[in-house]
Amino acid sequence: MPEVRVVNLTKKFGNITAVDNVTLTIRDQEYFSLLGPSGCGKTTLLRLIAGLIEPTSGEIYIGDKLVNDVPPEDRDVGFVFQTFALFPHMTAWNNVIYGPKVKGFDMKQATTVGHEVLEMVKLHERLDAYPGELSGGMMQRVAVARALAAGAQLLLMDEALGQLDAKVRNEIRYEIRKMAKDLKLTGIHVTHDQSEAMAISDRIAVMRKGKILQVGTPQELYMNPDSIFVAHFIGESNFLEGYVTGKNKEGNIIIELREGTKVEALNGSFSEGSNVVLSMRPETLIVEHGLQEGQNVVSGVVERITFEGSSIRYEIRLDNDEMVIAIKPTLSGDWLEVGERTKVFLPVEYTRVFPYPETGLKEELSVA
Ligand SMILES: Nc1ncnc2c1ncn2[C@@H]1O[C@H](COP(=O)(O)OP(=O)(O)OP(=O)(O)O)[C@@H](O)[C@H]1O
Ligand SMILES: [Mg+2]
Structure with missing residues (x-):
């Protein structure tokens, strides 16, 4: 009361x-x-x-x-x-x-x-x-x-x-x-x-x-x-390391990921040269056949697939060697296979950017 x-x-x-x-x-x-x-x-x-x-x-x-x-x-x-x-x-x-x-x-x-x-x-x-x-x-x-x-x-x-x-x-x-x-x-x-x-x-x-x-x-x-x-603690997230190379005309930042891929992300408040972590929920990533090269499209190989009933979970190793998880509704069809090369689209509207943690990303993600 x-x-x-x-x-x-x-x-x-x-x-x-x-x-x-x-x-x-x-x-x-x-x-x-x-x-x-x-x-x-x-x-x-x-x-x-x-x-x-x-x-x-x-x-x-x-x-x-x-x-x-x-x-x-x-x-x-x-x-x-x-x-x-x-x-x-x-x-x-x-x-x-x-x-x-x-x-x-x-x-x-x-x-x-x-x-x-x-x-x-x-x-x-x-x-x-x-x-x-x-x-x-x-x-x-x-x-x-x-x-x-x-x-x-x-x-x-x-x-x-x-x-x-x-x-x-x-x-x-x-x-x-x-x-x-x-x-x-x-x-x-x-x-x-x-x-x-x-x-x-x-x-x-x-x-x-x-x-x-x-x-x-x-x-x-x-x-x-x-x-x-x-x-990380509430739900699940992908985390990609990078640094800010500048802003585009919409005020979004451009992040250069490890090994050079550039992606656009919401949040204009980071200055050029800042080390950042790009975070995205697995269900916001788009993996489907026929995705074209383009802004915020990265490539990788499907390394593991877990069928979860209502959804399918793909673990994808990007070409820069970082792993991402993408979760798709089973009913969407268009399933991928293990070992398949694929493109992954990272929609700008679902990006979140955090400053790179002082103690390093790994330490920050260790649950304690
Ligand atoms: N009576 C006590 N004397 C000394 N240290 C204590 C005492 N009670 C708690 N602590 C310490 O305080 C910290 C917080 O403990 P607490 O029991 O509040 O954690 P918790 O979040 O409830 O963890 P759990 O999920 O394991 O129950 C721990 O480092 C614990 O060792
Ligand atoms: Mg307790």
Whole structure:
């Protein structure tokens, strides 16, 4: 229910900066994901919001209230962990009404709340089951019910679906999102799985090395990544190295790729001589028989083909020895073969250009 705001938040463990000067607003009733590779600080940020650890510096607001000094039990936060952390010796029912009891509700009130939340998570008929008798998905729903019964307005989930098998995970992630929406909760969902984050989030913050690189809707992050890392981590991208040789009359830049091919790309803001990385989504490349030589047409050889059902994925070695991936809908027909020489068209409107990273492209693409 509440908005959550962190301002210049930092958490250090010795000389490790786990969360590095993060400023972020999660809106009221938003379903928000923190996404990033292992060790980037997601859990630490979530635990700071929950009050399980104290910040080194910075502020945390839940609603309008500065909660730095508020203990976790008074933050109205429900924390659902990767390992379900239900009490194994208690039935689903007792797990759920544990919170209300500890909070000092009378038995009648605790019972009402317990029935309500188990109804919500559709586990009412299993209230006598012990955690060991429930499936992973059910246990996770009990964990959510328990958080709700304890009065959570803000649901914090740390890789909460990580232990479930893929099919159950797909189901339950929508259920949890729907539940959060129906109950008008604010949800913060931590995951390192980009497809999970894309599927369920209103917005996503992409984290790396304790910092937030970009915040946006799944579509914004996919269509307009503002760094090489985000372009690489969300979806898939081709990256080609080059340098800027000038501008054309439309204001687009001309990039000379390795071994001399010149291509045109959007973005006039790079000056001549800049080292850059040209980035393109695989589905924007055009490979088809009969493509003519011309602007932004490069040549190569099909090295590998993967049939993905609805699409076909071509790995093509360009004549400058760089690899590109092109993905085509299967229904387009016009299939290529392994070993075939082909031309690849790089449509200007789908180009994105980034400055060449100081540490080198390879390092930038290493996921950490
Ligand atoms: N209690 C702690 N003491 C020392 N270092 C810690 C502690 N907790 C976290 N760290 C360090 O802080 C960094 C961020 O850890 P964190 O658990 O927040 O990452 P994460 O993004 O949740 O990773 P994962 O996806 O693997 O769960 C890591 O380098 C980690 O080793
Ligand atoms: Mg973690």
